[in-house]
Amino acid sequence: MDSQLGFIGLGQMGQAITANLVAKAGLRSPLVLYNRNRQRAEKHSSKIGHSLVARDLAELVSTCDIIWTCLEDEKAVCEVFAEILKLDLGGKLFVECSTILPHAMCQIAQRIQDGDANVVAMPVFGEPSMARKGLLVCVPAGPKSCVERIRPYLIDVICRAVVDLSGEEPAKSCLLKCIGNVLIMTTIEQIAEAHVFAEKSGLGTKHMASLIETIFPRPPHTVYSSNMVSGDYAKGGSIVGVAKARTLTSQILDLALASRTSLKSYKVAVDHLAVAEAHAGPQCDIMGIYGAVRVENGLPFSQGGCWKEHEPSGNA
The missing domain is CATH 3.40.50.720 (NAD(P)-binding Rossmann-like Domain)
Incomplete structure (x- = not known):
């Protein structure tokens, strides 16, 4: 070329x-x-x-x-x-x-x-x-x-x-990317909730992971699920840090508000980003949503229980 x-x-x-x-x-x-x-x-x-x-x-x-x-x-x-x-x-x-x-x-x-x-x-x-x-x-x-x-x-x-x-117009693809973020965040939330439900009900995450891989064999579902059950989300080295994600999701919620659109399930995922940041700091990966759902349901943030909790600075 x-x-x-x-x-x-x-x-x-x-x-x-x-x-x-x-x-x-x-x-x-x-x-x-x-x-x-x-x-x-x-x-x-x-x-x-x-x-x-x-x-x-x-x-x-x-x-x-x-x-x-x-x-x-x-x-x-x-x-x-x-x-x-x-x-x-x-x-x-x-x-x-x-x-x-x-x-x-x-x-x-x-x-x-x-x-x-x-x-x-x-x-x-x-x-x-x-x-x-x-x-x-x-x-x-x-x-x-x-x-x-x-x-x-x-x-x-x-x-x-x-x-x-x-x-x-070029801006149309940026708008689609923003709306697509709603799909991404709610997918992470749904997979996190399903894994926690499977763990607490006694089924275990292994079988839930197999189901996800069978029903949704292509990324991103398999990538998200694997990251959660492997505990990679709690090992450091974020793909997208929660602080950056919270900035973007806040802007997307403003876009939704401007168009008079309610995004209830998206808001749940956004709230869990805040919980993840409180537990693991701003560099925690967005898959920390899984850790947030775990905490919300009486489980430790990390599957292995070895996660060192983030100590917030004096800035509220």
């Missing part, structure tokens, strides 16, 4: 996506990488090969035709684009994969278009282990011609499926 690709943001998701782009996309030119932590970028480039690290954002933007961004949160996205938008963007195509709110995407898209460039908003569904296996679901929205330019990099490269919103 002839386009020169650049990629900004090398967290767990960014590393997984770039590894698949290098391995499967047939890139003629090395993938150009940028991360605020240059050492991380250099280490990752050495690992995946066929890539190089830009000195700064200006170098990456000036040398690349298609520029992907996959950043931690909306604040990071706004900070990065504040720098990018100072540069000459003529003819560039941006592919924004972070999870941000629709109104933020609207503002960024307008300024990119004012700079004679284009943008496809393409949030993804799936956690890092799924990204490493190329099992993400991508949701691109933006001009049809721009979505077509990036389509060769999607199925069988970084994802297993596409929910195609081409021709829609």
Whole structure:
């Protein structure tokens, strides 16, 4: 493929996506990488090969035709684009994969278009282990011609499926990502409650895990269930920390309120995030919802009972 690709943001998701782009996309030119932590970028480039690290954002933007961004949160996205938008963007195509709110995407898209460039908003569904296996679901929205330019990099490269919103405003895919978070959180909640019910009723989590794997053989159900019964949620090293998740879920509840939508089951899951943070701290993984449901039902937060409770700071 002839386009020169650049990629900004090398967290767990960014590393997984770039590894698949290098391995499967047939890139003629090395993938150009940028991360605020240059050492991380250099280490990752050495690992995946066929890539190089830009000195700064200006170098990456000036040398690349298609520029992907996959950043931690909306604040990071706004900070990065504040720098990018100072540069000459003529003819560039941006592919924004972070999870941000629709109104933020609207503002960024307008300024990119004012700079004679284009943008496809393409949030993804799936956690890092799924990204490493190329099992993400991508949701691109933006001009049809721009979505077509990036389509060769999607199925069988970084994802297993596409929910195609081409021709829609970029912010539409961000809205779908936010509403999709309702499905994710309530799924985690349901699996957590089922496992606790199985444990307390005497059935045990082993049989419940087998049922989940049989009825829902593909991720994310199997991933969530395995994380819970293995106790991985209580071993540190979060996929998504509860503090970050609570910020996003609060914003999504505001979106729901603005559209006069009641999300009762979602609110239950959101409340359990707060319980998980109280027990295990802000870096606890969102699967700590399972620990919260356990505590609510008279069980220890961790299955093994070895979890060291978080000691809150003096800040209420």
